[in-house]
Amino acid sequence: MRTLDDAPLLDEFRVEDRVERQAMLDELRRQSWVIRTLVGGLVIDREHVQALLADKRLRSPLIPFIEMQGVTGGLLHDRTSLFPLSMDGPDHIRIRTLVRKAFVPSAVDRHRPLMRDLLTSLVEPVIADGRCDFTAVVAEHYPIQVMCHVLGVPTDDHEDFTTWIKAIAWTLSLQLAEHIDEAEVGMKQLDEYVGGLVEQRRGQPADDLVNELVQAEDAGDRLSDDELHSLIIGLLFAGYDTTRNQLGLAIHAFARHPDQWALLASRPELAPRAVEEVMRYDGAVDVAPRMVAEDFELDGYRFTAGTMLFLSTAAANRDPAVTARPDAFDITAQRDQQQLTFGGGPHYCLGAWLARAEMQEALPLLAAAMPGLALDGEPTWRPAGGIFGPDALPIRWG
Numbered sequence: 252m253r254t255l256d257d258a259p260l261l262d263e264f265r266v267e268d269r270v271e272r273q274a275m276l277d278e279l280r281r282q283s284w285v286i287r288t289l290v291g292g293l294v295i296d297r298e299h300v301q302a303l304l305a306d307k308r309l310r311s312p313l314i315p316f317i318e319m320q321g322v323t324g325g326l327l328h329d330r331t332s333l334f335p336l337s338m339d340g341p342d343h344i345r346i347r348t349l350v351r352k353a354f355v356p357s358a359v360d361r362h363r364p365l366m367r368d369l370l371t372s373l374v375e376p377v378i379a380d381g382r383c384d385f386t387a388v389v390a391e392h393y394p395i396q397v398m399c400h401v402l403g404v405p406t407d408d409h410e411d412f413t414t415w416i417k418a419i420a421w422t423l424s425l426q427l428a429e430h431i432d433e434a435e436v437g438m439k440q441l442d443e444y445v446g447g448l449v450e451q452r453r454g455q456p457a458d459d460l461v462n463e464l465v466q467a468e469d470a471g472d473r474l475s476d477d478e479l480h481s482l483i484i485g486l487l488f489a490g491y492d493t494t495r496n497q498l499g500l501a502i503h504a505f506a507r508h509p510d511q512w513a514l515l516a517s518r519p520e521l522a523p524r525a526v527e528e529v530m531r532y533d534g535a536v537d538v539a540p541r542m543v544a545e546d547f548e549l550d551g552y553r554f555t556a557g558t559m560l561f562l563s564t565a566a567a568n569r570d571p572a573v574t575a576r577p578d579a580f581d582i583t584a585q586r587d588q589q590q591l592t593f594g595g596g597p598h599y600c601l602g603a604w605l606a607r608a609e610m611q612e613a614l615p616l617l618a619a620a621m622p623g624l625a626l627d628g629e630p631t632w633r634p635a636g637g638i639f640g641p642d643a644l645p646i647r648w649g
Contacts, residue, residue, distance in 0.1 A: 252548060252551065252552070252553045253551055253552050253553070254552065254553055254554075254555075255285070255287055255291075255292050255552065255554065255558065256287065257552075258283050258285050258286050258287040258292065258552070259279050259282050259283050259286045259287065260286065260287045260288075261275060261276075261279060261286050261287070261288055261293065262288070262289060269533075273565070273566070273569065273578075276295050276563070276566045277569075277571075279295065280295050280296055280566065280570070284296040284298070284299045284550065285299065285552060285560075288561070290559055290561075291558060291559030291560055291561060292554070292558065292559070292560045292561065293538070293560075293561045293563055293566075294560060294561070294562045294563060295563045295566040295567070295570075296566070296567065296570050296572065297567040297568075297570035297572060297573045297574075297588065297591075298572075298573075299549070299550070300539075300562045300563060300564060300566070300567035300591060301567065301591065301595060303541065303549075303560065303562050304539060304562055304591070304594060304595035304596040304598070304599075305595055305596030305597070306596070307597075308543065308544055308545050308547050309541035309542065309543060309544060309560065310339045310541065310542050310543075310544045311336060311337050311338065311339055311540075311541070311542070311598065312540050312541060312542035312559060313331065313334070313336055313337040313422075313423075313540075314328075314331065314332055314337050315542065316540070317331060317422055317427060320427040320428040320431075321427075321428050321431055322422070322427065322431060322434075325435060326435065326438050326439055326442060327419075327422070327431075327434055327435045327438045329477070329481075330438055330442060330477075330480060330481045330484055331422055331481075332481075333477060333478055333480075333481030333482070333485075334481055334482075334484075334485040334488075335347060335482070335485060335598075335601060336485065336489070336598065343597060343598075344597070345472065346474075346478065346482065347597075347601065349467045349472065349473075349474055350463075350464060350467055350474075350482065350601070351601070352463075352467075353460055353463045353464065353467075354601055354602055354603075354604060354605060355604070356604050359604045359605045359608050360608065362397065362400065362401055362605075362608070363608055363612055365397070365400055366397055366608065366609055366612040366613070367612050367616060369393060369396050369397060369400070370389070370393055370612065370613050370616055370617070371616065373388060373389050373392055373393055374388075374389065374616070374617065374620050374621075378620055378621075381647055381648060381649045382627050382645070382646065382647040382648070383645075383646065384643050384644060384645050384646075385499060385502050385641075385644040385645075385646050386495075386499055386640075386641050386642060386643055386644045387643070389498070389613075389617075390495045390496075390498045390499045390502075390640075390641075390644070391413065391495065392409075392413075393495075393498070393609070393613065394490060394491050394494035394495050394498070394609060395409055395412055395413050395416070395487075395490075395491045395495075396409050397490075397605075397609055398486070398487055398490035398491055399412060399487075401459065401460050401490075401605070402448075402459055402460045402461050402483065402486070402487070403448070403452070403457050403458075403459025403460065403461050403462065404448065408444070411440075411444070412441070412444075412487060412491075413491070414437070415437040415438075415440050415441040415444075416437070416441070416487055416488050416491050416492060417437070417492075418430075418433045418434050418436060418437025418438075419434055419437045419438055419441065419484070419488055420488065420492045420637075420638070421433065421434045422434055423637045423638060424634065424636055424637035424638075425634070425635075425636035425637065426634060426636070426637075438484070441484055441487070442480055442484065445479075445480050445483045445484060446476075446480060448461055448483075449461065449465060449476070449479055449480070452465045453465055460486075461483060464479060464482060464483065465479065486601075486602065489600070489601075489602055490602055490605065490606070492638050493535050493536060493606065493638055494606050494609055494610070495640065496535035496633070496638055496639060496640025496641070497529070497530065497534070497535040497592075497606070497610065497640065498609075498610060498613060499640045499641040499644050500529065500533045500534070500535055500639075500640055500641070501525075501526075501529040501533075501610065501614060502617070502624070502644060502646060503533070503626075503630060503641060503644060504529055504532055504533055504580055505614075505618075505624055506624050506625055506626045506646055507580075507626070508580050509623070509624060509625065511525075511580060511581070511582050512618055512622075512624045513618075513622070514582065514583070515582060515614060515615055515618040516615070516618035516619050516622060519615035519618070519619070521582050521583065521615075522610075522611045522612075522614055522615045523607070523611055524582055524583070524584075525582040525614055525615075526607055526610045526611050526614065527586065527589070527590055528580065528581065528582045528584065528586070528590075529610070529614075530568075530590045530592040530593070531568040531569075531574075531586065531590035531592070532568075532580050534564060534565055534568065534590070534592030535592070535638050535639055535640050536564065536592055536594075536638055536639075537563065537564060537565035537592075537639060538561040538562060538563050538564065538565070539561070539562040539564055539594050539598070540559065540560075540561050540562075541559075541560045541561075541562060542557065542558070542559055542560070543555065543556050543557060543558040543559075543560060544556060564590075564591040564592055564594070565592075567591050568590050568591055568592065573587070573588050574586065574587075574588060593606075621646075621648035621649070622648060622649060623647075623648050623649055624646060624647075624648050625646065625647055625648070626645065626646060626647075627645040627646050627647040628645040629645075630642075630643060630644045630645070631643045
């Protein structure tokens with residue numbers, strides 16, 4: 252029986268180019284389904300990534316991860332500890348059971364007209380210019396405006412939310428130690444705002460998600476104040492940062508595949524398939540980190556408790572064993588396997604349908620408004636080691 256020390260080695264910190272990294276993973280996949288990195292194991296084939304996403308012998312490593320970087324107490328630690336992403340077992344199941352009704356398709360789909368209106372208001376002022384920084388003009392604003400509308404946050408406060416959530420986003424990065432003060436201030440400001448919003452809904456119920464969460468009940472069980480604060484903050488964070496970056500990656504992919512952009516403009520009914528293909532081809536979240544909770548053996552390897560395993564959804568999405576032409580970007584392709592960028596198992600993304608709806612509404616509208624899409628310079632990218640996407644994405648059209 253082999254251990255992780257016997258697996259092939261990938262020094263991924265020396266591979267910054269994502270195309271080069273994918274090529275290396277393709278080669279290593281022929282040798283082993285798990286490879287060794289400087290910080291743990293990286294699982295790189297579809298079969299094992301999918302199986303381990305649902306394996307109860309693995310746990311979320313988020314709290315040990317932030318504690319390793321110096322966040323061992325205080326509000327940032329306490330609120331992050333109650334994010335659904337941080338929890339496992341009965342506590343995690345309880346929270347998801349209480350709130351899942353708010354994220355079913357029927358609850359999300361009623362917001363689609365508003366999504367179209369918001370996106371139109373962002374795009375119309377720049378259409379005649381024929382160029383823009385897509386991140387600054389659209390991606391920075393559209394997801395947070397949708398999320399704030401769903402939660403019931405007044406329009407005037409949307410930009411404050413963007414600032415606070417950007418600060419909190421450092422908790423999922425390898426650079427948290429350098430930005431602890433910024434992240435703590437962002438968490439404090441957002442927590443105070445959310446507290447006021449929760450109290451307001453208790454006195455004045457409204458037709459929004461905060462009200463639904465305040466009223467959420469299952470067999471007499473309700474969310475505590477701390478759970479409410481953490482859940483709303485976690486939803487804002489996940490609903491903004493991941494969708495912001497995924498939308499940027501989608502536009503980047505289409506700008507390099509103009510035939511697919513023209514096809515989407517002429518056939519907007521392809522939008523749902525286009526969203527799945529974008530997320531398969533270049534996901535904003537490319538690994539699902541897990542910590543081994545108990546020793547176990549799997550297909551020739553023995554893993555010991557405390558080992559970090561990174562389940563590479565990006566590599567799984569392009570595994571040639573299950574995906575024909577895995578490196579092709581084709582919004583008409585009938586993919587037999589669902590993309591894994593939303594994760595799987597107990598931690599499958601709670602807001603997956605909301606994120607899908609936002610992009611399904613956005614992409615065909617943008618394709619119609621921006622014919623002849625192309626890059627208008629080199630994008631700049633977020634640092635590797637967390638949610639990935641463009642910091643700046645210059646594009647042109649027309």
